[in-house]
Amino acid sequence: MSASTDFADFKKIASPQTEARARGDYSHYRVVPARYPARTVGTVFSLVIIAAVLNSVLGNPRWGWDVFAEWFFAAPVLEGLARTLVLTLLGALFGFAFGTVLALARVSRSPLLSGLSWTYIWIFRSIPLIVLLLILNNLGYLYETVWLGVPYTDITFFSYATTQLISPFTAAVIGLALNQAAFASEIIRGGILSVDQGQLEAAAALGLPRTHQARRIILPQAMRTILPTAFNDIIGLAKGTSNVYILALPELFYTIQVIYRRNLEVIPLLMVATVWYLIILTVLSIVQAQVERHFARGALRNPPPTLLSLLLARLRPHQTAQEVTERRAEAAERGTAPTLPAMGSGLHGRVSAVSEVRRQAAAFPRRQGAVGEITIHQVSKSFGHLKVLDDVTLSVAAGSVTAILGQSGSGKSTLLRAINHLERVDDGFIAIDGELVGYRQEGDTLYELKERDILRRRIEIGMVFQTFNLFPHLTALENVIEAPMAVRGIGRAEAEAEAHDLLARVGLADKALAYPRQLSGGQQQRVAIARALALKPKVLLFDEPTSALDPELVNEVLDVIKELARSGTTLVIVTHEIGFAREVADQVVFMERGRVLETGTPEKVFNRPDHVRTAEFLAKVL
Numbered sequence: 001m002s003a004s005t006d007f008a009d010f011k012k013i014a015s016p017q018t019e020a021r022a023r024g025d026y027s028h029y030r031v032v033p034a035r036y037p038a039r040t041v042g043t044v045f046s047l048v049i050i051a052a053v054l055n056s057v058l059g060n061p062r063w064g065w066d067v068f069a070e071w072f073f074a075a076p077v078l079e080g081l082a083r084t085l086v087l088t089l090l091g092a093l094f095g096f097a098f099g100t101v102l103a104l105a106r107v108s109r110s111p112l113l114s115g116l117s118w119t120y121i122w123i124f125r126s127i128p129l130i131v132l133l134l135i136l137n138n139l140g141y142l143y144e145t146v147w148l149g150v151p152y153t154d155i156t157f158f159s160y161a162t163t164q165l166i167s168p169f170t171a172a173v174i175g176l177a178l179n180q181a182a183f184a185s186e187i188i189r190g191g192i193l194s195v196d197q198g199q200l201e202a203a204a205a206l207g208l209p210r211t212h213q214a215r216r217i218i219l220p221q222a223m224r225t226i227l228p229t230a231f232n233d234i235i236g237l238a239k240g241t242s243n244v245y246i247l248a249l250p251e252l253f254y255t256i257q258v259i260y261r262r263n264l265e266v267i268p269l270l271m272v273a274t275v276w277y278l279i280i281l282t283v284l285s286i287v288q289a290q291v292e293r294h295f296a297r298g299a300l301r302n303p304p305p306t307l308l309s310l311l312l313a314r315l316r317p318h319q320t321a322q323e324v325t326e327r328r329a330e331a332a333e334r335g336t337a338p339t340l341p342a343m344g345s346g347l348h349g350r351v352s353a354v355s356e357v358r359r360q361a362a363a364f365p366r367r368q369g370a371v372g373e374i375t376i377h378q379v380s381k382s383f384g385h386l387k388v389l390d391d392v393t394l395s396v397a398a399g400s401v402t403a404i405l406g407q408s409g410s411g412k413s414t415l416l417r418a419i420n421h422l423e424r425v426d427d428g429f430i431a432i433d434g435e436l437v438g439y440r441q442e443g444d445t446l447y448e449l450k451e452r453d454i455l456r457r458r459i460e461i462g463m464v465f466q467t468f469n470l471f472p473h474l475t476a477l478e479n480v481i482e483a484p485m486a487v488r489g490i491g492r493a494e495a496e497a498e499a500h501d502l503l504a505r506v507g508l509a510d511k512a513l514a515y516p517r518q519l520s521g522g523q524q525q526r527v528a529i530a531r532a533l534a535l536k537p538k539v540l541l542f543d544e545p546t547s548a549l550d551p552e553l554v555n556e557v558l559d560v561i562k563e564l565a566r567s568g569t570t571l572v573i574v575t576h577e578i579g580f581a582r583e584v585a586d587q588v589v590f591m592e593r594g595r596v597l598e599t600g601t602p603e604k605v606f607n608r609p610d611h612v613r614t615a616e617f618l619a620k621v622l
């Protein structure tokens with residue numbers, strides 16, 4: 001048989017599927033998921049166990065399912081259930097509200113407040129709940145009246161008999177809440193401690209007030225750690241409400257006990273309580289999953305889909321690749337398609353995006369009559385016995401660019417953080433445009449500013465960190481608008497417009513809604529720059545802005561800084577990028593062991609250093 005005959009025969013017997021495949025149409029394919037024999041054995045084993053348990057529970061008449069059905073919705077049981085739910089809700093609500101206050105007091109810098117909080121937690125975690133409930137129920141014996149007024153005067157706002165004010169129900173709510181608060185505060189404190197230190201510094205560097213830092217930055221991130229334990233605790237509380245039987249309050253379990261003592265149907269009635277507790281637990285678990293999901297924003301690169309979105313995706317008609325292409329073409333025609341190339345999407349994407357950054361960043365406004373002159377005068381700082389800054393004196397002209405070089409551990413970052421007062425100096429002073437950083441001068445006396453005032457002054461000094469320190473639970477846009485809205489009091493619409501503008505200038509117009517973990521290192525650092533710029537600072541400090549980056553991404557960030565340098569903002573940059581410093585800096589500072597060894601123009605320091613150590617260092621790094 002010849003080859004040509006073969007081919008002709010093949011064409012004759014070709015099925016519709018073969019022809020479709022030849023056209024590149026694979027839609028008829030059936031997808032068969034991979035098989036895992038061990039998983040199948042496990043599933044079969046689980047089914048057998050479930051069937052055996054169901055058979056034993058439903059097939060045995062001694063479980064008394066008819067009695068169960070009779071009492072499951074009985075009025076006294078439902079009343080008891082309602083009381084259990086109300087006690088759980090109020091106990092959790094007041095307990096966690098008070099627990100949050102206790103946790104914040106415990107981590108506060110006031111030793112008295114922290115000590116008070118510690119003592120409360122110590123006492124209330126030690127007292128058994130039943131004892132606490134009994135004490136509250138007998139408060140009338142200790143204090144006949146509850147009274148509020150001005151002592152040693154006749155002024156009385158109210159006065160009630162204690163027994164009239166504290167009913168068994170009120171005693172139960174107060175007791176549960178006080179007990180819950182002691183445990184909740186430790187759960188919340190654990191969450192607060194789990195938040196990265198860099199996040200606190202980034203919020204402080206933006207000048208956000210302390211309450212705002214706690215509410216918007218720290219607690220939302222702490223929630224991821226808090227929630228699983230907190231829900232455990234609430235479930236414990238729901239079951240622990242049975243302790244209020246001591247006050248003769250008929251909650252669910254107490255009601256069940258009263259009933260089975262009368263009719264002696266112990267097991268069926270215990271099952272009534274068990275199934276209701278199971279239902280409460282299931283509802284709480286569903287709520288927990290939703291709340292956890294909400295607070296997981298930005299924590300995962302690819303968050304799993306919600307049940308609702310899965311359902312909607314199933315209902316939505318399937319979109320073919322061709323339809324997707326057609327829609328993109330339509331959007332491009334309407335001008336709604338993203339016009340900026342995505343950074344990091346292949347070599348071509350990167351090259352065109354970098355030139356886009358250059359073009360857009362050239363639009364940074366130049367300042368007329370630059371501000372932001374920095375004076376550092378005889379500054380010293382020690383950590384224990386280690387003198388990290390030793391009599392540092394330095395002057396940075398307004399609108400200039402200063403690059404700080406030096407070996408690791410020479411005190412560069414500490415100096416930068418001192419300019420921002422993230423580090424308090426021991427000696428000397430730092431001033432910006434003649435205004436002291438962190439202090440108020442009266443005559444010859446310097447008064448350290450309160451934190452609120454320091455935060456307000458920090459608005460003038462932007463800072464970009466080595467490890468970006470973006471707020472991971474906020475999108476790029478939200479990271480940028482947070483401080484202008486909170487600190488400068490700008491309205492959301494205006495702040496968003498400015499933020500879009502800034503993100504476009506750093507080449508990230510199409511990434512406004514991405515969370516930091518969905519961005520590359522270079523992109524994250526550019527968002528951090530946009531975030532610092534949003535407050536329109538006089539001075540911008542960069543702490544090794546490219547050292548955490550892949551060499552390929554370094555230029556993305558350096559390009560943006562170069563454009564900033566031309567805009568007239570005062571820049572101080574700790575860097576190991578010698579070529580960049582040579583190109584951009586007006587002044588180069590070389591530090592060694594906490595001292596400034598030499599300063600000068602790049603031309604002088606790099607070509608004719610005065611100090612032998614500078615020459616040695618440059619010889620190593622160049």
Ligand SMILES: Nc1ncnc2c1ncn2[C@@H]1O[C@H](COP(=O)(O)OP(=O)(O)OP(=O)(O)O)[C@@H](O)[C@H]1O
Nearest residue numbers: 383384386388406407408409410411412413414415
């Ligand atoms: N909070 C601190 N407690 C104790 N020692 C510290 C603290 N912060 C910094 N140091 C020490 O101070 C010295 C200077 O640190 P700094 O971070 O300023 O150095 P650097 O020149 O920026 O170094 P690198 O280039 O490696 O970042 C180091 O020896 C460091 O161990």
